Amino acid sequence: MSTTENTPETQAGICPLTRRRFMKGLLAAGVLANLPCGLLRPTRTEAGEIVYAGDYEIFRNACPRNCYDTCSIKTYVKDGVVQFIEGATESTFTRGGLCVKGYGYTRRPYSPDRIKYPMVQEGRGTGNWRRVSWDEAMDRIAKKILQIQEKDGNLLGLALSKYSGNFGITNYGIEGMMSSLGYTTRLTGTPCWPAGIDAQNFDMGDMWCNDPEDMVHARYVILWGGNAAWNSVHSVKYVYEAKRRGAKIVVIDPIMTQMAAKADEYWQIRTSTDGALALGMARHILDNKLYDRDWVMANSVGFEEFASYLRENVTVEWAAKESGVPATNIIEMAEEFATAKPATIWIGYGLQRHVNGGAAVRAIDALVAMTGNVGKVGGGARYGHLRTWGFNYHALLQKQPEGAKGVPGKAEVKGDFHFAGGNDAAAVSYSDRILNINKTAQVILDANDPPIRMLWVACKNPFSQDFDRNKMVKAFEKLEMVVTVDQFFNETVNMSDIVLPVTTLFEEWTINASYWHYWLSINERAIQPMYETKSDIQIAATLSKKMNALKPGSCTFPTEIDSKEWMTKEFNQGIYDLFGIKSWEDLKKGPAKAKMPSAAWHDLKFGTPSGKYEFKSELAAEWGNKALPEYVAPREKTDKYRVLTPHTKFGLHSQFINLDWSEEFNPKPFVYVHPQLAAEKNIKDGDTVRVFNSIGEVKTTAKLSTVVPSDAILMYEAWFRNNPYNVQNVVDDTSSDMGAYKTGQPGVAIHDQFADLAKV
Amino acid sequence: MSNIEMPLVLFSVLSQTAIGLTIMNSGRQIAGDDFIGEGRRQWGIVLAFLVTGMVASFFHLGHPLQAYTALKHLSTAWLSWELLGVSIFLCLALFGFFTEKEKKSGLVAFLTALVGLLTLVFMGMTYAPPGYPALNNALPMVFFLLTALLLGTSFSAWFTPSEDRSWLCRILTVSLIVGLVVYLIVPCIWLSGGTVMAQTAEAWIESPLYWGRIVIGLVLPLLLIWKIKDIPPWLPLIILIGELLGRAAFFQETVHAASNIGGL
Amino acid sequence: MKKHYGFFIDAERCIGCFTCAMACKNQYHQPETVVWRQVYPISEEIYPYHERAFYSLACNHCENPTCLNVCPVKAYYKREDGIVVHEQDKCIGCGNCIRSCPYGAPRYNPEQKKAEKCSLCWQRVDAGLKPQCVQSCPVEALQIVDLATFDRPDTVQYPPGFPKHEKLNPSVRFVVPQLPKVIGREDI
């Protein structure tokens, strides 16, 4: 639809001619029989005139990014080309809308800058690229893999770096591809939310949150350490609705976020002291007998021990001193929270990216539990869930080739989205080598037996997203071959030997579920893949074909796959029942919502060893933490000011910000500095400043802003296509306290970073 | 900060010069001033200014070939009236040029001057849009009248024997002083207005174009006239340069209301 | 009463997410630098927190549109339902509407050398759909309303930060943003 009179013909400088006008004449004259053109071919059919108005084909897609909202998309296609997209109106969560990022999607398949063909770089970083066929690319890769096998007797020298660039279910075929080659090195864990996942597992036996749509029933909502207004825009309407119905909305955050501006109250907390604040509130609730005694007695273990800990170690004054929040306010909120029924806390992922982040989440969980708000509609300690992810993981679960060797013994590959299954435990005598994704640079440098010789990068941009970028440069020097699968050229591609072009969401079949809301969408192939792009599982199949041609039996991955068929293989009766659908085809009519009660733990049957809510968790103690949700001190300052590098509203990690439409509204990065700190440093709005610490520096423009506390520096993580800005230059890989139990590796203390700044 | 709009700078200043010159011509013809033989040359100069300005104005349009359609909206668009005014003015000037031989044509000159004066009013209305709070008033009209006056009088000197120029000198001196006062006071008034007006004032005051217009277009000519007590043939050109600089400031430095949306 | 469409901008709900502006680009694919809808941050003099309150504005479809009045070629017309439409085939690119509109709604399209502006998605409206920006808003802060029947008492036509032009009578109504109670840190 276009309101402009700018017809395609005037745009291109040509006028439309109906073909039948002279087709007949030409055919009669026999001229078309021996045209000299070597590329163009006679049209196959006598199709009707191309219509330029209306008449769209509509396809179902879903945003596969690492985001709460996982929006269900309606894609309008004409002439085989995506024209525009909308949110699916069938979903009560997205209600026909997407977000600022999602609406930029139409730029992706058709950007002239897209990676189009498999290419080989003669010398990393030289920019000397040769275009090769898929066959040649695979030949090089396969030969390298066989060479590693030959040299080391195993494939532990082949490592996979993959995370959340595409959360489509069939994209787990990348892990499947690695398994089908043998036992390899896996960079596992998650930089995102692991400490909180462990915390919730210790407390409740799983991470499971209420349906965000039931937040409207809450009488008191605390959004703690998360900025929903930027990172889950579709959830905000439920917060508003709760407010309209009389709930009080409180935001606790070191930064005066957009969500904070929309709350009834905003509390500026000292970064990394969330645990102290929660425990201070708990102490007051305890002292005033405002806790839900019946609930605690019936549904928990260890409450008495927790209560003694509070009495002996915690006071409201202490909490006030630690957190910077005045004691009177702590008391007031504790009383309000404890008496509002139901009350809920949305625990953001920001607050657990600390050396004491898991402990803080446990303290907040305890606050929700002791007030009897767990298992209630409109209540809950909301963090995330994977309850709607019960797929077959057909693409993921591949068998190693016969005779494959790895690390002796059985080691379970873990990860937030890693789903158990696959190998028969008894039969397994080898395992993958498991390394920490959050220390990618360090583990590459440290691994020596055998060294990591080859790195496969997919759904990830390590140079933009992994920590300590300067160390990453050194780590890459150690690698013999780097293969990156991506849509756009970025610094990681620049540091690769081979790049493989991957499809966009419009060009492949897959399924997408959310880790937050309860909706499920399929992702249809709306358009033909552009250029020579392939989906991740097609790439796996292509590699398998080559591996087997060079050395039969060296790869168990199928050599021919139909991606639509592979999508259907992920469904099972459990999924159909959960979503109340008869077949996956029902999803072509629109997304479906899980038929689950809206309250997590509604039956109060917890997944903990005791089956109850565990204020005291022996499991936590086993994994090296305190059994009780005790306070853990923040990380010692390593430089003058705290550096916070949260998400920007214009991007999702390294994605979207590079698109031209995005640049229209967000052309360049800034460092946000409180006017008081700026004055001390003689920095004015618009000055170029240097943020630096022992591991590196970032240079960018200063914006003075009172939303940042005066003892912190704020920069949003981002990858711009024409700007070397990279916050990972000043973020080190210090671990957070939890994560190893469920995700295999501890998280990373992204927000426990420190630096100094100076005017350039 | 807006676009310098060079075509509009040239068009407005040059057409206003033509109008000013015609008004002077008409005034003198009515007053019975005797300059036989100069009349046709004067029409020629008027036409030269006007046609150059009009040609320049085409470069301002995205689609110059459709310029004639701009006459369509006489009901509300001052720009349509401006075009109509300029067109009639052009026709009359051409008529004047071709008909005036030996004989004076006081009526044609008078009519042309009248149309010119009206056109100045239309121009003043056209360039006083709500988008520019500092100009959304009578100021553009004042500026344009001043331009016509300054350049009309000074270029008139070309057609006036030096012994007859003293009264021209007096008019020009007074006009220059008025211009100087107006141009110095206006930004000061803006400073006490709303945000966008104040921003406009600051932009003007910080602009070399504005000070160039004050110095070259007003102060320098005043000093020269005071010193020489005459209008030498090159003086109008200096004033013209000043006017062009001033008009460039008018277009480039005036702040648009939309730049302050969200601000007080 | 006659229908008169306008935008209702609830700045209290608005989270400044730019979704509306991007949804517009997604629908109309305007060239670089041409935006029909822009999200303007409200200055700290009005809302004391930097970039935390916004007005999402496009064309205000004024009752007495200056763009229409000043256009010398009659490229603008106002529909019965109040929508101000710019017909690009008539436009000669004189820029008069761009200079004239105090709300910055018409923009210059450097490719076509013509002006263009928000159409209130009249084709979508005619087809019974919401304008794309309205449909896209995740917090229902932006709505299309019929001013003939719109009577929310808590709205204003000229909130601080929005140029007041009573002659133009812009067809917009606002709810102004509120401040949360802020509990600051005691230690800094």
Next chain:
Amino acid sequence: MNDIEAIRDFFLAGDAGKLKRSYQQLSGSFEATPPVVEDWQEVEFAFNRLFVGPAALEAPPFSSVYLDAQGLVMGQTTMAVRQMYAALGLESPWKNSLPDDHISLELDAALAMNHVLKKLGHSEIQELHARFMNHMTRWVPLFADRVLTAPSRHPAINHVVLCLSDWLDKQTCGLKNYQSAREEKV
């Protein structure tokens, strides 16, 4: 081999060998003498930086990038060009995977049109051809300019682009004659 076929193949070449082959097939009927190329690998690297990737292209070989307000492919221009091919009864073998307005495909279409013109002198083909050439003259000079001034420009590639411009000039000369003749008729 027809020069324009050589240019067409040059812009579609996937490697140094193919670049060399098509380059050598340029007949030399163009005024400029082709620069001697010592290292074809170097040409290939430059060629990829200009037209292929994986980094952002210095001179995208698609007309839509130059003519569409959007600056991306598969937009209005691509579809209009597709329509032109369809008018001749032709379509791209890479429909919806390679944009139809890739320079090589456009040259191929021009070849087809020239052929039909010669055979038939069909007036409607003449009109189609004129319009298509008009389209090409709108973007090829912009494209050539980008190539000639790109950071990765290379003498050999410059030569091919100059040959292309040359050819287009000759074509449009004929076009002008045709147009003036047509105007007279009107």
